[in-house]
Amino acid sequence: MSVSETGSATGSDAGSDTEHGLTTGAVARRLGVSPTTLRSWDRRYGVGPATRAEGRHRRWAPGDVAMLEEMCRLTASGVPPAEAARSALSTRSALSTRSDLTARSDLTARSDLAARSAPRAPLPRASAARQPGSGNGLPLRDVRLECRGLSRAAVRLDGPALDVLLREVVADHGLVTAWEEVMVPTLHAVGRKWESSGDRYVEVEHLLSWHVSTALRQVAPAGPVAVTSMPPVLLACVPAEQHTLPLEALAAGLAERGVPARMFGAAVPAEALDAAVRRTGPVAVALWSQARSTAHHALAQHVAARSFGVRGARTHPVVMLAGPGWAGRPVHPGMLRPGGLREALDSLTRLFGESPPPVG
Incomplete structure (x- = not known):
């Protein structure tokens, strides 16, 4: 939807x-x-x-x-x-x-008849402070109804309600829609509130992020996890990047589709990432960068040039440049730059020789 x-x-x-x-x-x-x-x-x-x-x-x-x-x-x-x-x-x-x-x-x-033809005063309207998403709530603008419930629970620091609401939105709409149309807009609203209120609402952002992360890690696979000899997809933030939630959403989506993955999280040192690539021989490496200041193009090219396998049949990992930090630079051969979570999931699924599930 x-x-x-x-x-x-x-x-x-x-x-x-x-x-x-x-x-x-x-x-x-x-x-x-x-x-x-x-x-x-x-x-x-x-x-x-x-x-x-x-x-x-x-x-x-x-x-x-x-x-x-x-x-x-x-x-x-x-x-x-x-x-x-x-x-x-x-x-x-x-x-x-x-x-x-x-x-x-x-x-x-x-x-x-006279009263019926006379002009009538408009019905009273609720004051702005009583409208959903106003007052001490979050600046949600034009978003799904579920965002408003989630934002209210976050502002009240109501952790149990956040867990229930997040589980319901994933169950009702699926992971991709839940992430792109509910979780992300609400997280952005928290960020705007924090930036405009002099460092207030930091606790709201931390609590919401934690519960979103928990909900993503609880996404169950669509069916039994198949045992495969295929190498995994590696998921890592570039060395200076701390934002992990988008990668966690990608990891959850891969788990749903039964695609093997290894999640390394925030600020992975270049040497550690290189060692992980050498040890696992991955099909693909997704590197997340939230801002241009953290994008590490030299590292991405180094990973893409890595090769493994027997002589004469050596392979290279596909590097996925995930996140807005990679914008503004050309995409080199052997690299992907998806436009969103669904596109990223579809691209990685195809690498395993499987068709992406129909959009529903």
């Missing part, structure tokens, strides 16, 4: 809101909190749905969701839960009053 398709999914949720209300699980995913937290707020502070379906199942109407958004906004900014609950409940009460007044006005207008 692309970012542009988010609107249709949101529209479906909206219809459910109007007709039956959302379940606790659906609201929890939207807000980036755990269902247990919502139930606890209901029991302790009365921040629950205004009406309940038969069997006492919680069903959350639009006004209830607006109340919970206010509760999340206030608690994320440091307001004690009890005080935040009082304010959130008053928010729902105000919205309900406005709705009643609007309904009465409509009835009067239908019965009075």
Whole structure:
């Protein structure tokens, strides 16, 4: 699913809101909190749905969701839960009053021709501080709905909720979509927040990065891992590069496809990488560089020139220049520069004589 398709999914949720209300699980995913937290707020502070379906199942109407958004906004900014609950409940009460007044006005207008023809004031809009992703949240711009729940959980430092949300987005959309359309935009939003707030929110970035890394390492292979005599793909950051998450996403994708790989992580010294290449004779070596200042073109050429095997049948590894740091320089023969995670996975899969899985 692309970012542009988010609107249709949101529209479906909206219809459910109007007709039956959302379940606790659906609201929890939207807000980036755990269902247990919502139930606890209901029991302790009365921040629950205004009406309940038969069997006492919680069903959350639009006004209830607006109340919970206010509760999340206030608690994320440091307001004690009890005080935040009082304010959130008053928010729902105000919205309900406005709705009643609007309904009465409509009835009067239908019965009075003069009133019906008179201009009507627009419906009240929630203030900017109550919109999703605002206030003390992250600058998310136009992204998938899942990003907003993930960002709220990150700002609250809610590790358990991050684990649940990340597992769900990978299960629902697949690794590549989860990485490119949910994890990366949220990580970038954290970075923008950090840069614009005087070194605040560093803890948010560290916590989110850790849980994203955990989710990537938990991606299970699509089937039983086949035993193969084929040499592996080596994954390493260039010597001055510390950003490993993109390589971890690549490692997870290779694991899903059953492609053997060895992950060496951040800032691998040139001598250590050379030794690993000599010892394993890899099919390919993916070198990650986040910025042009870390791109090590001489090292990439050295790895590409490495040869191994018996005389007369010696082979060279394919070098994959991964990351934006390699931009602006020509790609030498024997090297690849993918445009994204899916392209990188497809290219490496083909090296093993297998067709990439269909895009779905």
